[in-house]
Amino acid sequence: MEYVEHAPPQDLRRHLQCLWELQDDAPGDGVHAIYPDGHCELLAELGVPLRFHGPDGEVRADQALCFAAQQRGPIRLQAAGPVHCIGIRLAPACSALVAGAALPRLRDHAPDLRTLDPAFAADFHAAAQASAASRSPEPLWQLMRGRCGTFVPDALVERAVARLDERAGDLRIGTLATQLAISLRTLQARFLAAVGMTPKEYARVRRLQALLRTLDDGIAGIAEAAAAHGYTDQAHATHDLAHWTGITPARLVRALRSDRGGDEALRLATAFIRGQHTLELRAEGASPVAAG
Template identity: 30%
Template sequence: MLASRPPVPQLRSFVRLLWATAPAGATGSGAFREHVLPTGCMHLALRWSGPPLRVYAGDAGPEGRVLGHAVVGGVRTSFYAREAGVAAASAGALLEPGAARALFGAGAQEFTGRHEALDNLWGRDAGFCMERLQAATDPAHALALMEAFLLERLAPGTGLHPGVAAGLASLRHGGRVEDAARASGFSHRHFVARFRDATGLAPKAHARVLRMQSALGGLARPGTALADVALAAGFADQAHFSREFRAFAGVTPTQWLLARPLHPNHVPVAAAA
């Protein structure tokens, strides 16, 4: 059982989406691996029942790395594999650019490509948050508790610099990095440095993730030809799109379609193989 919604207005500059799940009768025997695709956002995830969060080096073999029960995930340019399908109660948030400074007191580039235990960032407050969530009666209640804690943690006077926000808007509308730097009002070098601090990626890498997310939207529309998806997303041809998509998602566009993921950025590996 999954519940999700945008946060209250005070958090919307920092949090794109809140989510919470309940076990809903799932069992550990249903565990499988899935590819988690880059979104351009950082992630916060807390699990207060069930096994700890686990990630894998690849799709084959039993080896895995236990992350713990509360983690922050940095932005990436390629997928990672994780354990899914276990019975667990969890909650989390999809974090906007600029949220790392506001919520964790560090630039987003410090988390790029890796996971960090939440107690390393929040100390005892991470435990307090988990204790509150253990009292949640359902996913909607967990969302409200998560939202309240994020509001408490939000550092006053922090936010995305208007110049970075202008550059981001330019990239999201298909602008080139040069256009984004110009829109920011900074020098190119200064823009790149501030952009990395806010998003965790260089502008060109972030634009690539945005382009792949646009392609995912095209793939999700029934009956759309792959060549049309590639063209609409700005790729030279279908072959170019397929190569880039495989590096991004760990599966080809056709395999993604066969997997029929319930959520575009979470691809069951067994179904896609």
């Protein structure tokens, strides 16, 4: 299995966080989870579409082209054959780049990209194929230049996102509104329209990601890490970890530390948490996944 991330060129960094590519010609059949990170993504599955395991127990085929909107829980996917996924992770304040005004309604969904913008979906598919064939992200960068060039992010929301990121989510939303000199209601409405989740939800996701990275570093225990990231106590952090990841904190810590990369169900979740720009994981039974 191979996973690699590419940072966007300078002229696209306001709109995009990264482009990633994931390949596995012989995946296993395990169900894998990916955790929310506060970003929406454009996804092209050039291999066999993955199976999506819904929280309602339904199992269905994923879309070959989809828009992964904001998620408030883990996404569970399973390989059904050779996997080759390419994803573009959007900057939070640019989450409406393709979805537009429909973005808030898409929370916890990953609709077919063709239902949002058929012409762009076709161009995105062609550019993804060209990038895969040339082993270069440039065809996709070129496509996104055209799209981003006509999209102006909400500068106030960009500032709000930056402050929440700087504090790793450990900031009260009322305090954030005061710092930005706007009403709480205005902040909530504009943030939801631009990011696709409320500022409180985004703050919780960013704090979760910071907690996961601290636990992955292997230095602090759950109680110490919880205190470092503004949780009132270990029980609060444990509840958030279980809610957002779908597994017990003890199992998560074991996978991150004592058996790094050895827990198949957590292997790709760990890869996305670490966000390494070049990462190759090769292990029998591993299965790649992607989510927003």
